[in-house]
Amino acid sequence: MALSDNTGERRIGAPFAAFALGSLRTLASVAVTMLGLLFVTFVIGRVMPIDPVLAIVGERASQSTYDAVYEQLGLDKPLIVQFLYYLGDVLRGDFGISTLNARPVAEDILRVFPATLELATLGVIMGVVLGVPLGVVAAVKRGSWVDQVARVVALVGYSMPIFWLGLIGLLIFYGILGWVGGPGRLDIFYVDIVPQVTGMILVDSALAGDWAVFRNAFSHLILPASLLGYYSLAYISRMTRSFMLEQLSAEYVTTARVKGMSEWDVVWRHAFRNIRVQLITVIALSYAGLLEGSVLTEIIFSWPGIGSYITTALLAADMNAVLGGTVVVGLVFILLNIFSDLLYKVFDPRAK
Amino acid sequence: MSDQTLRQWLLSDTPTSRRHARMAAFYKGWLSFRGNSMAMVGLGILVLLGLVALFAPLLAPYSPFDQDLANRLKPLGTEGHILGTDSLGRDTLSRLIYGSRITLYIVALVALIAPIAGLLIGTIAGYVGGWTDAVLMRITDIFLAFPRLVLALAFVAALGAGIENAVLAISLTAWPPYARIARAETLTIRSSDFISAIKLQGAGPLRIITKHIWPLCISSLIVRVTLDMAGIILAAAGLGFLGLGAQPPSPEWGAMISEGRRFILDHWWVATMPGLAIFTVSLAFNLLGDGLRDVLDPKDSGQ
Numbered sequence: 182m183a184l185s186d187n188t189g190e191r192r193i194g195a196p197f198a199a200f201a202l203g204s205l206r207t208l209a210s211v212a213v214t215m216l217g218l219l220f221v222t223f224v225i226g227r228v229m230p231i232d233p234v235l236a237i238v239g240e241r242a243s244q245s246t247y248d249a250v251y252e253q254l255g256l257d258k259p260l261i262v263q264f265l266y267y268l269g270d271v272l273r274g275d276f277g278i279s280t281l282n283a284r285p286v287a288e289d290i291l292r293v294f295p296a297t298l299e300l301a302t303l304g305v306i307m308g309v310v311l312g313v314p315l316g317v318v319a320a321v322k323r324g325s326w327v328d329q330v331a332r333v334v335a336l337v338g339y340s341m342p343i344f345w346l347g348l349i350g351l352l353i354f355y356g357i358l359g360w361v362g363g364p365g366r367l368d369i370f371y372v373d374i375v376p377q378v379t380g381m382i383l384v385d386s387a388l389a390g391d392w393a394v395f396r397n398a399f400s401h402l403i404l405p406a407s408l409l410g411y412y413s414l415a416y417i418s419r420m421t422r423s424f425m426l427e428q429l430s431a432e433y434v435t436t437a438r439v440k441g442m443s444e445w446d447v448v449w450r451h452a453f454r455n456i457r458v459q460l461i462t463v464i465a466l467s468y469a470g471l472l473e474g475s476v477l478t479e480i481i482f483s484w485p486g487i488g489s490y491i492t493t494a495l496l497a498a499d500m501n502a503v504l505g506g507t508v509v510v511g512l513v514f515i516l517l518n519i520f521s522d523l524l525y526k527v528f529d530p531r532a533k
Numbered sequence: 534m535s536d537q538t539l540r541q542w543l544l545s546d547t548p549t550s551r552r553h554a555r556m557a558a559f560y561k562g563w564l565s566f567r568g569n570s571m572a573m574v575g576l577g578i579l580v581l582l583g584l585v586a587l588f589a590p591l592l593a594p595y596s597p598f599d600q601d602l603a604n605r606l607k608p609l610g611t612e613g614h615i616l617g618t619d620s621l622g623r624d625t626l627s628r629l630i631y632g633s634r635i636t637l638y639i640v641a642l643v644a645l646i647a648p649i650a651g652l653l654i655g656t657i658a659g660y661v662g663g664w665t666d667a668v669l670m671r672i673t674d675i676f677l678a679f680p681r682l683v684l685a686l687a688f689v690a691a692l693g694a695g696i697e698n699a700v701l702a703i704s705l706t707a708w709p710p711y712a713r714i715a716r717a718e719t720l721t722i723r724s725s726d727f728i729s730a731i732k733l734q735g736a737g738p739l740r741i742i743t744k745h746i747w748p749l750c751i752s753s754l755i756v757r758v759t760l761d762m763a764g765i766i767l768a769a770a771g772l773g774f775l776g777l778g779a780q781p782p783s784p785e786w787g788a789m790i791s792e793g794r795r796f797i798l799d800h801w802w803v804a805t806m807p808g809l810a811i812f813t814v815s816l817a818f819n820l821l822g823d824g825l826r827d828v829l830d831p832k833d834s835g836q
Contacts, residue, residue, distance in 0.1 A: 339815075496776065
């Protein structure tokens with residue numbers, strides 16, 4: 182009895198130790214990657230042709246004011262010390278003060294980020310809901326018209342400039358048909374009615390029970406979200422198709438078919454089950470891609486998210502804001518990557 | 534040599550020289566590529582684009598910079614301005630034709646810089662191994678972890694707007710996948726027998742990398758480059774659209790969309806035409822890339 186307990190424990194213990202070690206290794210590599218990310222943004226900030234002191238004191242400041250601010254910013258210290266200062270600031274969540282509006286960059290980012298999150302989340306949901314079934318059917322009925330449609334959808338998605346498609350969408354659905362709300366998150370009439378809880382207007386208005394605001398927000402959100410959804414659909418359906426093809430050619434599928442299992446069960450209960458982990462990885466990556474893809478979309482739709490924030494700051498040469506935004510998007514990107522990596526290791530026994 | 538015998542010479546099973554074998558392999562690849570009609574369409578569009586760019590001054594009815602305020606925002610099909618005019622009365626067709634030069638220029642430069650940088654880093658990491666490998670690959674991972682467009686934006690912010698800086702920014706974000714591919718190829722090649730044989734003959738690492746490893750990495754890099762071209766075009770157009778790439782009055786397609794954006798509701802064609810041009814060219818690169826992948830790299834053709 183004792184013996185069998187022992188082996189049972191070992192069976193659970195050994196993979197757990199391996200997992201912990203693997204996690205530790207992942208954590209270390211994450212730390213190095215993040216350090217690298219911060220170093221790159223730091224270097225970008227230092228090679229800027231803009232004088233950060235002049236940006237603060239203005240051109241008519243005296244030499245002594247200039248020198249004081251120069252020292253205050255730590256620019257008289259060696260580069261490596263400056264980097265450590267920067268590192269310390271970022272770790273404390275301090276991205277400096279925006280030269281454009283004199284507010285802390287971190288606060289601004291916190292304010293605009295939910296708008297991007299709302300957009301990207303709805304986009305990825307659309308991509309998954311449509312893309313996964315499309316990919317599965319394209320694989321099962323390979324060479325059929327569904328497969329051809331899926332192929333064209335993906336090809337067009339990979340080739341279309343997103344900002345242009347957004348403009349055309351606005352022209353057709355807002356300008357001509359009037360089916361959706363125009364640029365911005367809400368009509369001016371509905372702004373600031375519901376209390377801000379999450380910063381995502383759909384969620385906030387649902388929490389407040391104000392369905393008029395919800396409908397209006399949705400009519401503004403649907404077009405940019407479909408646009409992003411289309412891009413993730415192109416990627417997700419392509420990947421789903423190739424994962425499914427790999428499974429469907431495996432021997433266990435033939436066995437299941439020979440045993441007389443229904444096609445539905447073969448596809449969804451056998452083959453699809455085995456691609457779920459890979460699929461979640463793909464979805465996480467596509468989510469990360471949407472956060473980035475939202476930069477151009479946000480410009481087109483005057484969406485006050487992080488993409489608009491970075492570009493506005495860029496054109497106004499507000500370097501703290503640009504770097505702060507870049508770091509945040511980079512961090513989210515890395516975290517999503519790691520999340521999908523870990524998921525893979527935990528749930529897919531083949532990856533061990 | 535007549536056509537028939539040239540064909541037989543190329544398809545011969547027993548090549549008589551190294552050059553013969555190489556040309557025969559190339560010809561067989563071409564034959565299978567030619568059977569892929571979508572890829573041929575892509576190739577056709579790109580050849581056409583090259584010709585348009587080359588003969589732009591002959592083909593364009595007007596100068597891309599000449600303003601004619603009396604004829605601004607003319608619709609499609611206007612006499613003398615088949616694709617209409619923009620807000621300053623410049624002929625859209627002429628601007629598109631000259632814009633093809635800018636697009637090709639950007640694509641060609643990025644397609645040179647990024648894969649060469651990736652090839653260098655990847656082969657060195659793969660061949661030398663050890664600490665060099667660890668450090669180089671960690672740097673590659675850091676760049677890979679960055680969202681590309683945002684990184685390019687930050688680089689352009691630091692370097693200043695302009696075509697050359699846009700090219701540099703896109704290249705800086707595009708090299709890591711090439712480095713990974715080159716490293717993976719190097720790792721498999723480096724332990725093969727023929728490399729040991731060359732080593733015994735006294736070849737140094739430089740000679741092995743440049744003469745024996747690089748040539749074998751080329752084909753997978755070419756496939757990857759072709760598939761990346763569409764992304765490069767879209768990234769360059771995006772930077773142009775944001776006002777960070779080519780500067781006005783340059784007829785860069787992304788910048789043209791940005792100019793037309795203000796009139797999208799009343800004069801839709803101004804922004805639509807350059808968008809169609811971008812779409813056509815990146816679609817052509819995608820089609821060509823798919824076809825090349827089937828010929829050069831049958832193992833991952835996704836079939």
